[in-house]
Amino acid sequence: MTAIVSRPARSLHGWHTTPGPFKAGAVILGVHLLFAIVGVFWTPYGYAEMGAGLPLSGTSWQHPMGLDQIGRDVFSRFMYGAHIVLLLSFAGTVLGMVTGAAIGLISGYVGGWLDDILQRVVEAMISIPFLALALVMIIAAGPALAGQPALIIVVVAIVYAPRITRIARAAAMEVATREYVAAAELRGEGTLSVVFREILPNTANVLLVEFSLRLSYAPILIGALGFLGFGIRPPTPEWGLMISENRNLLIASPMTVFGPGLGLASLVIGFNLFTDGLSRMLGQRPVMGA
């Protein structure tokens, strides 16, 4: 749950006036993006190439993150995996955002029995621990779909949608009492027109911060699914899966685990700083929570 407290917004102009966390976050995310793009086109070795060197020979200049059990260069896998983590996180969060925001805004504006029913369902979905919900959906999808990127995207979206619905609904209820909404109603605009032309633009700040907050957590969720063996199918080098695969090598070659771990952690730190800065610039105050 995220509590949003409105504060006077600061100016959005000028790099030197933007808050420090935002700058730091933007720089970290920029580096990650660049790294991910390069990783699609070039890696020192193939990401699934076996025998790139002596297995478990540790870290060296040729293999900064060492080699895994079957002699694959971990740094090459790490590089190639960067765009997978980013794309899955982004796609899942966008899908969850669109669904959650649409349901939440309509539910909050329309109210009545529709709102009551939707809120009870949202409450119930949030009551199932998100990891359990995600895993159950992956099992329900069956072996044919398991390990597909599309399934992971849908699962992230379904886990996020009820949480985003709640925020969007609260924001819509606040805006729904404003005069310009009443004016639009008097002009005879339909429900959907009011929701998307009057309420959506005026809740955009809240939704933007919520989006950024959810995006920060998506790599962890996807990594956890991979770590538990329910995520993207091997040999695709998703970072959580790599950490799980190389865990037996913790003693022999710790960088094979902590290399991808460092990548995952720095990405989330970048997202968190970015969210923190963004929320300050937009006059919102997010409080992190499950």
Next chain:
Amino acid sequence: MSILRLLASRILLSALTLLIVSVLIFLILEALPGDIATRILGRDATAKALEVLRSQLHLDQPPLTRYFHWLGNLLHGDFGASLATGRPIADVLGPRIVNTLLLSLFAFALYLVLALVPAIIQATNRGKAVDNVISVITLVLLSLPDFLLATILLFLFAVAIPILPALATVSENSTWPEMLRAMILPATTLAIMMAVYAIRVLRDSLIEVLRSDYVRLAELKGLRPAAVLWRHALPNALVPALNVTALNLGFLIGGVVIVERVFSYPGFGTLLIDALQLRDIPLIKATVMISAAVYVAANLVADICAVLLQPRLRTR
């Protein structure tokens, strides 16, 4: 009177939420279009295996009948039998829940210390270097996935400095000191993961309370700073943290899945993962239902505590 009515409505709403949870779980696992048995076993499954699974899950009956049968048994505390072992699920659950409860209690005690101490240090040294250092550490820990933090702690204290066991495999024959030693790493992981969420909220609310008139008054009366902090500021600053703690309990239920897995601790979380890997539908339904019930109960208790702690809320 109004308090009783409020409590009654909260309890009824919680029960309704759990009822909807049961419908959702059933819909996801057993009512999606297509043949459930094929979906569980895969296209390569033999006709015989599919037939056995269909009869075990009573798939010959319509979904509505199966749902009410399951719900009726659930209300009697009967979770049915595990597909994988054939044993009654209630028997399997018992020891696992006890293990996880012990781990959670240990983690929760550590959490209170790990959340309160840094928050108090930060609030009483606001703006100084130590405040900023703790803020940065909190942000980094907040960004660490739980499976990574568990692996780091395991590497530090079981591999680099081998003072703690890497695997928390306990059994009924384990003595108390053995149990505690085995639980240190998983409990610490869980406690840190929960504390980083609470520290920020606690720090901010403590700073706000320390600025308030009644704390000023207490200081002007000549009370010692420690007494002001513990008797006047802290109790009031805890109210916003209650919500976070309820959320944290929700996190704890999900977190044990990962942490127990990393340390091979025989608890509720590993049971859920095992059930999922074996596609043991009745066991999956039971474990997910119980974790949702714990979450709902934790929120209910937090709601009630908030009402009792803040008289203003009672009239709402």
